[in-house]
Amino acid sequence: MTLTTDSPSLDSVSFSPITRETLSAQIRDQLLGRIASGVMEPGARVPSERALSEQFQVARTSVREAMQGLISLGVIERRGNRFFVVERLPDVSFDPIDDRKEFVRQLFETRRLLELPIIELAAQRADDGERADIQALAHRFHCDMSLTDFRRLDHEFHALIARACANPLLVEVYNKVLARLFRSEGIESLLSDEANRAEVRRIVSDAAAQHGALAAAVASGDAEAARAEGTAHLAAVERGMIDRLV
Numbered sequence: 001m002t003l004t005t006d007s008p009s010l011d012s013v014s015f016s017p018i019t020r021e022t023l024s025a026q027i028r029d030q031l032l033g034r035i036a037s038g039v040m041e042p043g044a045r046v047p048s049e050r051a052l053s054e055q056f057q058v059a060r061t062s063v064r065e066a067m068q069g070l071i072s073l074g075v076i077e078r079r080g081n082r083f084f085v086v087e088r089l090p091d092v093s094f095d096p097i098d099d100r101k102e103f104v105r106q107l108f109e110t111r112r113l114l115e116l117p118i119i120e121l122a123a124q125r126a127d128d129g130e131r132a133d134i135q136a137l138a139h140r141f142h143c144d145m146s147l148t149d150f151r152r153l154d155h156e157f158h159a160l161i162a163r164a165c166a167n168p169l170l171v172e173v174y175n176k177v178l179a180r181l182f183r184s185e186g187i188e189s190l191l192s193d194e195a196n197r198a199e200v201r202r203i204v205s206d207a208a209a210q211h212g213a214l215a216a217a218v219a220s221g222d223a224e225a226a227r228a229e230g231t232a233h234l235a236a237v238e239r240g241m242i243d244r245l246v
Contacts, residue, residue, distance in 0.1 A: 023056075023058050023066075024062045024063070024065035024066040024069065024243040024244065025066070025101070025243045027052070027056055027058065027063060027066035030056075031046070031070060031076075032073075035075055035076075035085055041085065042086060043084060043085060043087050044084065045082060045083070046067075046076055046083040046085065048082070049064060049067070062243075065244055067083060069244065069245075070083075072246045099186065100186035100187065100190050101242050103186055103187070104241050105238070107180060107184075108238040110177055111177060111181075111234055112234055114170070114173065114174050115158070115174065115177075115230060116234075117170075118161065118162050118165045118170060118171075119161060119218065119223075119227055119229075119230040120223040120224075120226060120227050121164075121165035121166065121170075122164040122165045122218050123218045123220075123221055123222060124221065124223050125165060125166040126165075126218065126219075126221075127164075130160075130163070131218065132219070133160060134157075134160055134161060134164065134215045134219060135215045135216065137156060137157050137215070138211045138215035139212070141153060141157075141207070141211050141212070143201075145204065145208075147192070147200060150204045150207070154182075154207070154211075155178060155182045157211055159178060161214075162174050162175070193246070196245045196246060199240065199244045199245055200245070202244075203237060203241070206236060207233070210229070210232065210236060213229045213233075214226065214229040217229045
């Protein structure tokens with residue numbers, strides 16, 4: 001059945017509160033589930049951003065990111081200042097489980113366990129030449145660089161910090177993790193998907209600044225600050241890839 005823009009609001013549709021970290025992805029998946037099941041029919045008005053944030057018990061920014069993901073999937077559209085389920089739904093999978101994103105979660109969990117101690121050791125042990133090289137490499141990042149150039153330089157940057165930790169065995173283990181990151185076809189498909197272009201640009205732009213802050217902390221020899229910058233960087237990239245990419 002096709003509904004018009006005068007269809008009744010579905011503000012009364014109930015959703016479960018969100019309790020885990022990947023907020024916008026879970027909001028998106030719950031909305032997708034309602035659309036796939038027919039509870040939210042083609043042409044129906046989507047509950048307001050305010051109503052959704054209250055039901056999910058999250059900030060409106062998380063709802064906004066989820067809505068952007070649904071627009072990228074082509075299942076909702078904006079009409080004026082409101083959102084509606086599209087009249088003709090595209091042929092997309094509504095399965096909320098994405099093996100690529102599960103791999104991202106596992107990968108970043110592993111990176112946190114290995115990379116944060118490596119960053120601390122690098123801040124403590126790097127010689128003057130290594131500190132200068134890390135900062136010089138960080139300065140080569142810029143917000144307008146291509147995804148290919150960014151990924152190549154990103155690999156080089158994190159590998160350079162790892163070498164500065166002065167523990168060859170730890171570096172060997174960590175390099176295997178980096179290899180999985182930069183050779184993964186699943187991650188490559190996420191980043192190169194046309195629907196994710198705008199979000200990938202934001203990840204690249206934000207990471208350029210984050211690398212600068214991380215390099216400065218390592219170069220200064222402040223292990224605590226370096227770990228904090230590394231933690232923030234990994235969390236930001238993980239959130240971007242899991243919450244905002246489709």
